[in-house]
Amino acid sequence: MSHVVSKKNIIYRWINHSSDLGGAIAAFCLLALAVLISYDVCLRYFFGRATTWVQESSVYLCMAVGLLASAYALKTDSHFSVTLLVDRLGPSAQRKLKLLTNTVGFLYSLSFVLKGYEMAVFSYEMEDVSTGLMQFPLWISTGLIPVGGALLALQFLNKLYDAATANGDASSLSAEKN
Amino acid sequence: MTLYIIGFVIAFLLVLASGLPVGFGLGFIAIGLLTLYTDPSTAVTTGVEKAYTALDSSILVAIPLFILAAQLISETGMGKRLFDAAKAFLWRRKSGLAVATIASSGVFSAMTGSSFVSASTMGLIAIPELRKAGYSDRMISAAITAGGSLGSVIPPSIVMIVYGYLTDESVGRLFMAGMIPGLILIVLYSVVLSYFVNRELADSPNDLSQSQGNTAVDTSAAAPAGLSKRTALKEAFWGLMAPAIILGGIYLGVFTASEAAAVAVIYCMFIGFFVYRTLDIKKLAEILMAAASVSAMVVMIVIGGAMLGHVVVYGRVPQQLLEVVISWDLSAGMLMLVINVMLFVLGMFLEVLALMYLTIPLLVPVIAHMGWDNIWFAVIMLINVNLALITPPLGGVLYVVAHIGSIPISTVIRGALIPIGVLLFVLLLVILFPAIATWLPSML
Numbered sequence: 001m002s003h004v005v006s007k008k009n010i011i012y013r014w015i016n017h018s019s020d021l022g023g024a025i026a027a028f029c030l031l032a033l034a035v036l037i038s039y040d041v042c043l044r045y046f047f048g049r050a051t052t053w054v055q056e057s058s059v060y061l062c063m064a065v066g067l068l069a070s071a072y073a074l075k076t077d078s079h080f081s082v083t084l085l086v087d088r089l090g091p092s093a094q095r096k097l098k099l100l101t102n103t104v105g106f107l108y109s110l111s112f113v114l115k116g117y118e119m120a121v122f123s124y125e126m127e128d129v130s131t132g133l134m135q136f137p138l139w140i141s142t143g144l145i146p147v148g149g150a151l152l153a154l155q156f157l158n159k160l161y162d163a164a165t166a167n168g169d170a171s172s173l174s175a176e177k178n
Numbered sequence: 179m180t181l182y183i184i185g186f187v188i189a190f191l192l193v194l195a196s197g198l199p200v201g202f203g204l205g206f207i208a209i210g211l212l213t214l215y216t217d218p219s220t221a222v223t224t225g226v227e228k229a230y231t232a233l234d235s236s237i238l239v240a241i242p243l244f245i246l247a248a249q250l251i252s253e254t255g256m257g258k259r260l261f262d263a264a265k266a267f268l269w270r271r272k273s274g275l276a277v278a279t280i281a282s283s284g285v286f287s288a289m290t291g292s293s294f295v296s297a298s299t300m301g302l303i304a305i306p307e308l309r310k311a312g313y314s315d316r317m318i319s320a321a322i323t324a325g326g327s328l329g330s331v332i333p334p335s336i337v338m339i340v341y342g343y344l345t346d347e348s349v350g351r352l353f354m355a356g357m358i359p360g361l362i363l364i365v366l367y368s369v370v371l372s373y374f375v376n377r378e379l380a381d382s383p384n385d386l387s388q389s390q391g392n393t394a395v396d397t398s399a400a401a402p403a404g405l406s407k408r409t410a411l412k413e414a415f416w417g418l419m420a421p422a423i424i425l426g427g428i429y430l431g432v433f434t435a436s437e438a439a440a441v442a443v444i445y446c447m448f449i450g451f452f453v454y455r456t457l458d459i460k461k462l463a464e465i466l467m468a469a470a471s472v473s474a475m476v477v478m479i480v481i482g483g484a485m486l487g488h489v490v491v492y493g494r495v496p497q498q499l500l501e502v503v504i505s506w507d508l509s510a511g512m513l514m515l516v517i518n519v520m521l522f523v524l525g526m527f528l529e530v531l532a533l534m535y536l537t538i539p540l541l542v543p544v545i546a547h548m549g550w551d552n553i554w555f556a557v558i559m560l561i562n563v564n565l566a567l568i569t570p571p572l573g574g575v576l577y578v579v580a581h582i583g584s585i586p587i588s589t590v591i592r593g594a595l596i597p598i599g600v601l602l603f604v605l606l607l608v609i610l611f612p613a614i615a616t617w618l619p620s621m622l
Contacts, residue, residue: 026474027466030242037243037440041433055236058436062239066477069470078471079199079478080529084571086197101198108202111209115226145230 012161015154016075022151023072029064036061052133060141067148071155074105098163106156112149120146186211186495190536191527200529201478205229208485215492225485232484233477236436237343241336242473243439247420247446248295249469251286254450254457256417257299260285263414265307266407273372273379275311276321279304280371283325284364287332288421289442293567297326297575301582315585317375319593322583324367326575327564327597330530332360334424334435336476337563340531341556344487344538349435350428351619355553356560357425358614359604366600374596416449476531483535490539500543510548514609517541518562525566529574533566534559554608557615561605568594568601 040054073079086097122128124139193203205225212221251257264278264285283300287293301322308318330337333353342349424442427433433441450457490496508516525533538559545555567575570591580587608614 023467023470026470027463030246030466030470030473033239034243034246034440034443037239037437038444041437041441045432058239059234059236062242063233065242065470065473066233066480067474069474070478072467073471073474073478074199076471079201079475080574081197081199081203082194082529082572083197085195097197101196104198104206105202108206108209111222112226112229115223116230118223119226119230141234142230145226 012158015158018151019071019075019155022068022070022148023075026065026067026069026072029061029068033058033061033065056130056132056134056136060136060144063141063144067144068151070148071151074152074155074159095163095166098166099160102156102159102163106153106160109149109153109156113146113153116142116145116149187524194528194532199475199478200532201475201480201482204479204482204486204532204535206482208482208489211486211489211493215489224488228485228488229481232481235343237339237349238477238480240334240339240349240434240436240439241476242469243436243443244334244336244339245295245472245476246466246469247289247439247442248299249465249472250443250446250450250457251289251417251420252295252299253461253465254446254454256289256414256420256446256449256454257282257286258303259410259414259454260417261300261303261307263410263418266410273375275304275308275313276317276371276375277368279308279321280325280328280364280367283322284328284332284360285418285421286325287329287360288334288425289417293326293329293564293575294578296329297322297578298582300325301579305583312379313375314378315583315589316593317371317378318583319579319585319590320374320596321371321593322579323568323573323575323590323594324371324597324600326578327568327601328360328363328367330564330567331356331363331557331560333357334428334438335560337530337534337560338556339435340480340534341538341559344534345542345552345556347552347556350431351553352556353425353428353435354618354621355557355615357618359557359561359608362607362614363600363604366604367597370596370600416453420445479529479531479535483531487535487539496540496543499540500547503544504547513544513548514558517544518558518605518609521559521562522565522569525562526569527572528566529572530563530566533563551612551616553619554612554615557608558605561601561608565598565601565605568597570594 036054037058040051043049043051070079086094089097120139120143123137123142128138129135130138130141190207193207194200196203198206208228209221209225212224215221216224261278261282264282265275268274268278268281279300282304283296286296286300304322304325305318308321313321329335333356335353335356338352338356339349341347342352420442423445424433424438427438427441428435447457447462450462503513506513521533521537524537528536541555541559545552567573570576570587573594576587576590576594579585579593580590583590
């Protein structure tokens with residue numbers, strides 16, 4: 001039994017690490033976004049030149065920030081949710097509602113993985129590129145959807161595990177998280 | 179038709195009330211509704227394609243950057259220095275501290291564009307000072323909720339960027355449209371709060387010492403020692419330069435909104451690392467992670483909202499709503515009243531971006547049909563968004579203030595009634611005098 005629990009813990013931690021990694025890459029993309037746009041502004045006003053790639057790549061970096069950090073935001077409970085009514089429910093009802101909402105979240109994320117993967121494969125096979133001067137391969141940007149969706153789906157599994165094992169005892173849950 | 183909309187709104191509220199994060203809730207409802215028109219597989223494919231299309235927009239680039247700028251301003255101590263400067267200049271009577279909170283929140287909002295960051299940062303800075311000066315929890319709540327609500331109207335505002343994105347309106351013009359209403363709000367908040375604070379201090383000086391957490395009440399009206407105006411201004415100078423760069427750059431056509439946000443980020447990092455020396459690599463990494471996290475939350479709402487917007491348009495709901503509105507044969511004034519009552523009521527129950535994504539696609543044809551100026555209506559919408567932030571039961575800023583100040587939510591709500599009253603008055607002013615919103619953008 002303890003072997004099973006330990007295995008679950010390894011998976012649980014691995015999923016959390018994957019969310020952290022997604023968050024870290026998103027954070028790097030965010031910094032890159034600020035630096036690249038500022039570089040473009042400087043180039044334009046101080047050297048009278050303009051890049052052809054910063055504006056377009058900034059859109060893709062912005063996508064990466066949102067999609068890759070989403071699982072990390074879920075892990076850190078940063079997604080805005082309305083808990084006014086949920087907070088008034090008893091522990092058992094709260095647990096059941098969390099199981100339901102996290103299942104919905106998991107299925108929603110899974111749809112991003114499946115359909116996003118189809119979109120990315122289609123773009124790759126068709127050698128789709130952006131219409132801008134950069135001609136960016138679109139399988140990379142569309143590929144962010146299944147990757148972000150997969151990270152989210154995994155984190156929703158962790159949330160489901162939290163809800164399933166909570167039994168109204170929050171302390172055991174936070175201890176496990178750490 | 180009316181039953182369809184009522185059913186849709188009830189389903190919408192139920193899903194959001196379930197505790198499912200708002201962004202996922204919007205997307206889930208959208209896919210669910212799409213299955214009414216088509217098979218589940220096509221519904222999901224359409225939903226995911228709309229999600230991608232929604233993100234493929236250069237307007238949205240400004241949002242994560244302004245969120246990052248807000249986190250940097252908060253963490254580098256710029257907010258504290260601004261508050262100290264405002265306090266040094268505005269401390270004539272005790273009520274000056276409330277005015278200082280409003281003024282510094284206004285400047286802070288002009289750098290960050292986020293009501294939540296503004297309320298949480300100014301709350302952390304100002305609440306201990308307001309308590310020390312003997313303010314009651316109700317007045318503290320009034321001051322911080324009022325200051326926090328400025329974030330959506332005073333440019334640059336994330337909510338305005340989303341409005342521009344949804345209606346194809348110039349974000350620069352929208353930013354300028356918020357300037358005068360924002361300044362009116364600052365002045366009115368200051369005047370009204372001063373009145374209430376002075377009345378409370380005069381009426382019940384003894385009661386003030388009973389306020390929560392108030393252990394050392396300073397009842398003198400003199401400014402605290404060591405708060406020289408010159409020093410405070412010198413300290414706050416770099417912080418005050420940030421809105422000048424952002425707004426000046428946009429107004430003079432030097433930057434787009436996204437570029438202004440990026441330059442603000444680099445500027446704040448420079449000040450944090452080399453001027454204030456409050457930033458190091460470890461702290462920057464933490465700030466970046468936090469900003470990415472908040473950005474992801476917004477992006478998920480944008481995705482869910484875009485999917486829902488597609489369903490609403492696909493189902494020809496705006497056109498049908500327009501037909502209903504035309505059949506009512508209301509006067510322009512009455513229609514404006516109906517729309518504002520609807521926005522106010524929905525705002526009580528919806529997160530602000532969800533409110534915008536739900537209502538704007540529905541209202542755009544009505545605005546066009548009535549021949550209303552889009553910029554004018556944008557400001558009316560934004561004031562309603564401000565109200566949504568501070569109206570119970572789900573005004574997000576209320577909970578931020580309750581949490582940071584350890585104030586009972588019922589007290590925070592009583593305090594928020596003051597800024598709610600002011601906002602309603604300004605809303606009326608903007609409706610009656612559209613030039614308040616449209617004059618400055620027309621100069622661009």
